[in-house]
Amino acid sequence: MTAELSPIDKAKYVAARRAVEFVEDGMRVGLGTGSTAAWMVRCLGELVREDGMKITGVATSARTAQLAAEVGVPIKTLDEVRWLDLTIDGADEYDANLNLIKGGGGALLQEKIVATASDQMIVIADPTKQVDALGAFPLPVEVIPFGWQTTKALIEEMLSNVDVLGRAASLRLNGGTPFKTDEGNFILDLHLRRIANPTQLSLVLNQIPGVVENGLFLDICDVIVIGKPDGTVEVRDINNGTVEHERIDIADTENLFVDKAE
Ligand code: 5RP
Numbered sequence: 001m002t003a004e005l006s007p008i009d010k011a012k013y014v015a016a017r018r019a020v021e022f023v024e025d026g027m028r029v030g031l032g033t034g035s036t037a038a039w040m041v042r043c044l045g046e047l048v049r050e051d052g053m054k055i056t057g058v059a060t061s062a063r064t065a066q067l068a069a070e071v072g073v074p075i076k077t078l079d080e081v082r083w084l085d086l087t088i089d090g091a092d093e094y095d096a097n098l099n100l101i102k103g104g105g106g107a108l109l110q111e112k113i114v115a116t117a118s119d120q121m122i123v124i125a126d127p128t129k130q131v132d133a134l135g136a137f138p139l140p141v142e143v144i145p146f147g148w149q150t151t152k153a154l155i156e157e158m159l160s161n162v163d164v165l166g167r168a169a170s171l172r173l174n175g176g177t178p179f180k181t182d183e184g185n186f187i188l189d190l191h192l193r194r195i196a197n198p199t200q201l202s203l204v205l206n207q208i209p210g211v212v213e214n215g216l217f218l219d220i221c222d223v224i225v226i227g228k229p230d231g232t233v234e235v236r237d238i239n240n241g242t243v244e245h246e247r248i249d250i251a252d253t254e255n256l257f258v259d260k261a262e
Helices: 007-022 035-051 062-071 108-116 149-159 200-206 255-260
Strands: 027-032 056-059 086-089 121-127 139-143 168-171 186-191 212-215 222-226 233-238 244-245
Touching: 007 035, 007 086, 007 121, 027 035, 035 062, 035 086, 035 121, 056 062, 056 086, 056 212, 086 108, 108 139, 139 149, 139 222, 149 168, 149 186, 149 200, 200 212
Parallel strands: 027 056, 027 086, 086 121, 121 222
Antiparallel strands: 139 186, 139 212, 168 186, 222 233, 233 244
């Protein structure tokens, strides 16, 4: 069965498999969104179904909540749980300090709320997501639909005063109509190419009326698990300054593929 995995899926799978080793019985776990996070939810489902592990998941999107229900991970809302032991999520970009761009899947708002409400955030990614400077991936910004074109103009005006290489903003579309987040908001993707000062940019973006949140996750990620197509992982802990390399056993993955939806 594992022979059917593409190299990139294998990289995502081993990252997810290693990351769930951080989850302990009784933990409240934030469940990220995206194709890498979906592997993690499937791995957690297997631990719940086969090992009887007791965890409570808090999903960061409706589609993650649906997948969690399908694979048997019990879900509660963040308001029911209030605080989490751990969040495991994917990323669109990460730099050497484990600062991130997220929101490629449009779930950045719930993802940031959940990650911020967690003792620890673990990111799972493959090596293609690593960058020297954030910004090659278009930065998602969630905006209120009311007056979004004015908000976009204000963002573009603000961008002329910050150190970035590109300044175009585009409304994210889904089949010709605006993509809507789980909160019913729109996403503006900022094509910045290189962000010299992510902290400054994040602060000024969030001061613009109409902006709900941006996809810069700064000083939030504690550990990154980088999965590689050869079945190895690199585990970087930014707090301890440790970097470990391990090989993940992927022999017994049969049950995960039954649920594979993304
Ligand atoms: C969703 C996200 C995802 O974590 C990010 O887009 C990575 O997705 P994938 O694992 O599919 O590459 O931020 O809002």
